[in-house]
Amino acid sequence: MSATSHAHDEAGQAPLVGSLGVDSRKLGLWAFIGSETLFFTALITTHLIFYARTKADLAAKGMLEHMDPKLYLGIDLTTILAAILLASSLTMVLALAATKSKEWPKFRFWLLATIVLGSAFVLGQVYEFTHLYHEGLKLAPQYVYEGETVKSLFGVTFFVMTGFHGLHVTLGVVWLIAVYFKVRRFAASPENPMDVELVGLYWHFVDLVWVAIFTLVYLI
């Protein structure tokens, strides 16, 4: 999204390397990732606070055993999603390695693989959301589990948190596609490795968030 131009540039120079000796866009993206870290932390923390409260409420009523909203989240699908995202991180880094060695067919293969895996993750999440919705977990301050209604913010915090993660994955897929076409069209551009590295950084970060969500939300 950031502008690629740089007032210091003169044609022929290595693009965008400045007084710190780093690429400006990469520095900006790392700082943005830092900002996003706090964004997702706030979302996850909200979820943890309300889940602890729901658990305490249920435990007080002796309902925790059979009404815990965690029972919605079977870990089979999530494990598959986590594996998909992890695999896409691997294909992403392989794509980057291929750009550095200028092996364009390899690069195209691995980047396409990343796009496919990313899309699979999004579709998996769409499936998960519709599934949960039909099971009774909705974007509402209560959920219905096996016919019984429980007042809890679990659904709200869960959908907002994972929804924003899914949105980030979706934007990442769009960005990957854009980079794919740009590199295909301008195969000799010296900017290509950095373009791929940037989208890669973003992509790994999105994977990193899922590592946290997988542990803090699904497993614990």
Next chain:
Amino acid sequence: MAEHATHDQHAESHESHSTRFYWMIGAILAVITAVEVAIFLVKDTIGHELFLAILFILSIAKGAGVVMYFMHLRGDARIFQLVFIVPFLLAVTLCLGFLTIFSHHVGIAG
């Protein structure tokens, strides 16, 4: 400019790993995930504290693997490490601070 140039080279040249290396890291991360799921399945037999401890260690290892090797933060310019680690610490502060404040207590203003 000269002073900067030396700086530049150091900063830009993170080790390029072989594709085999990435496959290895990917495999390790996959194994960690598998172990996580495995201990999740047996969590009732190993006790809650142990489960949490193992899970946290594994997740941190997994996250560190992604950040250090896939995002190449290990060996990359110091500024990137700074720009990532500072907000990460703030995020930990935020999370632990909030969870502490929202743990059970009596509402008395000081």
Next chain:
Amino acid sequence: MAIAEQKLTSVSPATASSGSFPWRTWLATVDHKKIGIIYIVSAFVFFLLGGIEAMLMRVQLGTPNNTFLSADVYNQLFTMHATTMIFLMVMPMNVGIGNYVVPLMIGARDMAFPRLNALSIWLFLGGGLLLYLSFLTGGAPNGGWFAYAPLTQVQYSPTAGMDYWILGLGLTGIASIAGALNFIVTVLNMRAPGMSINRMPLFVWMNLVVSFIIIFAFPTFTVGSIQLLFDRQFGAAFFNPAQGGDAVLWQHLFWFFGHPEVYILILPVMGMISEILPVFSRKPIFGYSFVAFSGVGIGFLGFIVWAHHMFGVGMGPMANAFFAAASMVIAIPTGVKIFNWIATMWAGDVRLTTAMLYAIGFISMFIIGGISGITLASPPIDLQQTDTYYVVAHLHYVLFGGSILGLFAGAFYWFPKMTGRLLNERIGKIQFWLMMISFNITFFPMHIVGTEGMPRRIYTYEAGMGWDMWNFIETIGTFLLAFSVLIFIYNVLSSLRNGEVASNDPWDAATLEWTIPSPPPSYNFLHIPVVNSRRPLWDAKYPHAAGDDHHGPSSAPSQVRYEYTDEETEGAKDIHMPSLTFSPMIFSGGLTVASLGFIYINKDILGLPTRVAALGFILIGIVMVSIAIRGWILDSRKDSPYLSQHH
């Protein structure tokens, strides 16, 4: 010098009046200087709006049991007054001056991402316009700038006001984060050769610190306001205790952002003061690294004190004690700054220009605001003083006596650089004294009425509480204050036309921006300067007085020049600058239109037609954003050294 004046005649808006106003070069600009000026002018307009809101409130409070304003209008006004002054005035004014000055100070030709910079300004304006549109569409936000839950839930605040607030601030928030990323990369990565981190001007330092604070503090606010939006639009109940939400959680999310926000407002101004005091004392800043690192320290500590705004919510004495102690610690780096400023003037040749007077006024008023803050850091005392006019006094001593007086100092200091003409010093000094006196008449009595028990945010009060006289005096002070602002406007308008023409370096200053013409050409520096000390210009002018500067590893003087031959200026046309583009503006316009639609997507006003219209707005917005992204990609190809040749 001749060249400087020649530039002036060709660029200065005062003399460019011979044609129609060059709208295109402004609206499609990616020049950090033009963007800076758009920021400054729009922030000043919002300053006037916020000031008018303040005056209306003061008229209402001038006498007890007054009925000049209704309760609801009063609540809208105080909400918008704070929102305006914080998000639409002081923050963008800081960003505007920073935008103009920071690249010049570090010897750069533009910000790192000029188009992103343009996006920031238009998003900020879009957000500001959206917020003010709410006055016309059935009620401005009325839940306070702190938007405490559950008052901001839809059942207690049924107008669309708070939705405007969330989305308007959402847009300015994106603008702030984008702008901060831009500053971080610019400051870290665009410095002229030789300008190491420990040679950066302190204003640049503080902008760097503030940019980090912004990108780390805004996300929690974004999350909080997204959750609030889900509450209001989709019945999510994050902050609605009646349905299992938690009202205090909002406060934590808000103040985790809100307290660092206070430093976002004050630190850049402290940076300005740290530039102005040395220049008019003709000495270097005393304790450069202590001033710089105290700023970093304040930035860090700012993240662990948020709950001192919430001593009364019942977090328990242990939590309160922790936040009290952390808050008191902040006084130490703040004190260090003040002492260093005074020491900078000590044994100097103190020239009381208007800019200097404002800088001294800043220190003087900030001392009061800082000291009154100490009692608020002590939970027991805070529980008596919080939510009273004492806090109103404290925060205005910090934000008006601090930030705004400092911004006036910056305005008088950099006005000649930006416009090529000096502001009138005599009028400026009259204005300074009037403002200082009327500021104290307005806000000092608030300490007293606060101590006498007058709560904040009340639209009226009964007679006989002992508050009447002070409130009346405060109201008079407000009018005097407004008059002093009018004098400033007059000064600006008349000086733009008839002011004394500024040379490159009218103040005998020390930093790089004064080496180039006033106003600077679009490319700023013909040759990027090579810097060998903290005060490159000063050392070039006074080599004998620079001898005891131990902070340059090399004794070679910095290569700064401020006069160029005609051939050299001819060569300037080869300097490649990014081209004009409307994409950022269309992008932000699209987001603004879509936000407007989003506000009404779930509102039961006029039934179906509203929802259809809302959906239409969202679609138009999406189309605009898509067009902008396409344009953006094409523009970036044009400016890319490789892609522009292999198209």
Next chain:
Amino acid sequence: MRKEARKSTIPLLVLVLSCAAMLAGCANLPATTLYTYGDHATRVLDLLTPVFWMAVGVFVIVQGALVYTVIRFRSKQASAPVPTQIHGNTKIEIIWTIAPAFILLVIAVMTFRTQAANSYQPPEAMKIRAIAHQWWFEFQYDDGKIVTASDLYIPVGQSVQIQLEAADVMHNFWIPKLAGKTYMIPGKTNYLAFKATESGIFRAFCAEFCGESHGNMRFRVIALDPAEFAQWKTNYATTPAATNGTAQALGLTGDAARGAAIFADPKKQCAACHIIEGTTAKGKIGPNLTHYGNRLTIAAGVLPYTTDNLANWLHDPASIKPGNLMGRVIKKGMLKDQEVADLVAYLDGMKFAVNMPAEK
């Protein structure tokens, strides 16, 4: 020379004026925090006083140093030589980093001592439940056996623990002369313990912005001698007898018996929101109006209690307290003048004698 002298008198003048202002602030005004009659507020004042003088000391030193520096080192001539370029002095930096730290340490220690005392909840304290509504306060004694509003009666010399709750939005409970503020938060219970040391009537407010009529949300605290307080409680717990007296309001004579009938009339909707013990009025939305004639104010501190003010309130509640719920039901003109007078007679008639202390 003369110009300089004038400049230096300005800060002095400011100082004198601000001292005068401070003294003026020290009068015993209705809501001042500087004259305290409760242990909680007194401890705060005892903390504030030394902190204030320390602050004055710091202010005089730092502001003095600033003014002195500016005056002493003012540029005397346009072509003054370049002053010595001093870049700093680490020793001085360390001194002025540590010196404020000591002052802050002293303040912190004093703060924590006061905090410990003020947050202590004596187990023997009398428990009162306070529930904030938009925009009035409800008070319950003895587990809800006694319910009143807008007037909080407490005994002198005995600790009371207020259990603070809110029914709708966030409010803040503040009696400046007795105790510092504590939030009243929906979904959360807070506690505030304090002891009145003298009898008196004290002003109190909601201090947190709570919506349209936040400015109109006040209450009174009446601290009575313990015997008097016990008597008040006994009297209050007694169901008011049916009244049949008369009262004057806005020039009309109201009849209490008729008023009672109007109040109970479902069409007039009074009973839908209000409770009066011993009658059919069982509404739970508005304040409990049992023994209404004993109230010190009308509409939660907005108007002093007089029969005329009560009549004005009943005529048009919305104009007196914008946004309030009663104003949405009882519009201007819905109650005829005579009906209002009758209601006033009825409500005013329900009272018993209390030996009221002076307003402090």
